[in-house]
Amino acid sequence: MNESELMLKLRNLKVIFPSGQGIIKAVEGINLDIEKGKCVALVGESGCGKSVTSLAIMRLLNSPPAIVKVDELKLDQEELKDYSDGKMQELRGRTLSMIFQDAMTALNPVMTIGKQIDEIYIRHNHLSKKEARAETIRALDLVGVPEAKSRANSFPHQLSGGLRQRVLIAMAFACMPKLIIADEPTTALDVTIQAQVLNVLSDMQKKHQVSLLLITHDLSVVANMADTIYVMYSGKIVEKADKRDLFLSPHHPYTEGLLGSVPKLSDTQHHFVQIPDSVPHPMFKPTGCYFHPRCRYKTKKCEERMPPLVKIDENCEVRCWHPLHIKGGGSQ
Ligand SMILES: Nc1ncnc2c1ncn2[C@@H]1O[C@H](COP(=O)(O)OP(=O)(O)OP(=O)(O)O)[C@@H](O)[C@H]1O
Ligand SMILES: [Mg+2]
Structure with missing residues (x-):
């Protein structure tokens, strides 16, 4: 820009x-x-x-x-x-x-x-x-x-x-x-x-x-x-996206969790994807991806290495080894 x-x-x-x-x-x-x-x-x-x-x-x-x-x-x-x-x-x-x-x-x-x-x-x-x-x-x-x-x-x-x-x-x-x-x-x-x-x-x-x-x-x-949303977790940006894209197809499991705690009008079953536990104490952050202890998609790599913030398209960036809703890949 x-x-x-x-x-x-x-x-x-x-x-x-x-x-x-x-x-x-x-x-x-x-x-x-x-x-x-x-x-x-x-x-x-x-x-x-x-x-x-x-x-x-x-x-x-x-x-x-x-x-x-x-x-x-x-x-x-x-x-x-x-x-x-x-x-x-x-x-x-x-x-x-x-x-x-x-x-x-x-x-x-x-x-x-x-x-x-x-x-x-x-x-x-x-x-x-x-x-x-x-x-x-x-x-x-x-x-x-x-x-x-x-x-x-x-x-x-x-x-x-x-x-x-x-x-x-x-x-x-x-x-x-x-x-x-x-x-x-x-x-x-x-x-x-x-x-x-x-x-x-x-x-x-x-x-x-x-x-x-x-x-x-x-x-x-x-x-x-x-217009644009930045999602922050434990001192780092984990996702940045246009509002529409972020609500329709969140790429970070943390964003998905935050959205899951918003009840949807269309959701007659009242499904909630609650994120377990809470943000780590800032003095004792985990190894690897800070979100991994709470993430349901985590792998060994997530426990060991912090993922970089990667550009997915023009207006979207995500910090995750296994981003969701990626065309032709990711852990969906
Ligand atoms: N003056 C300070 N001294 C030491 N630690 C601080 C100080 N101010 C903030 N922190 C720490 O920095 C971290 C971030 O705090 P911050 O207030 O920015 O959180 P927040 O995202 O605004 O949360 P909330 O939604 O509760 O307002 C917290 O772990 C907090 O304990
Ligand atoms: Mg605050």
């Missing part, structure tokens, strides 16, 4: 946390591309390194203890890895925005939500207080906050969880960033509210043609939103 089409180009990101007991390799050399105006999902179970990846991109990891190494970290072709902390801080909230899982900690509890959004417009767009408030009301209206004008005078604790998350979305889009990273933006919400908030996020992303990195452990969340 032409580099000018990429909003984010990440190459060989490694994050380790040294500790008295040993070294935690949280992220082991991952590559990630996000095209302009597209939504990319990073999916995997708890502890596989999703948040550490996003915090490393935003330069929000405390170092020490974290040791972060990266070959390329380009935002709209601009190399960020040598940016000073001050320059990075300037970038965050203007060019790079983040939507966190917990709105209650992301919002200032002693300031009205209107004032918090006004400040973004005043700071970034140099608007007067009055102009900023008009923009704030428009933004709240756009993300579906009812009676936006009067709600702007509410404090965060006076709003429901769903409304607070909508406020965070309004804030993330307020300065029209180039890239928004949303880390589990709806997991704290009820299922029905989750769907509404995701729809708002998806509509906003498409309307404003912003690039979005959506992080979740739940594949059903990305089914309607993502």
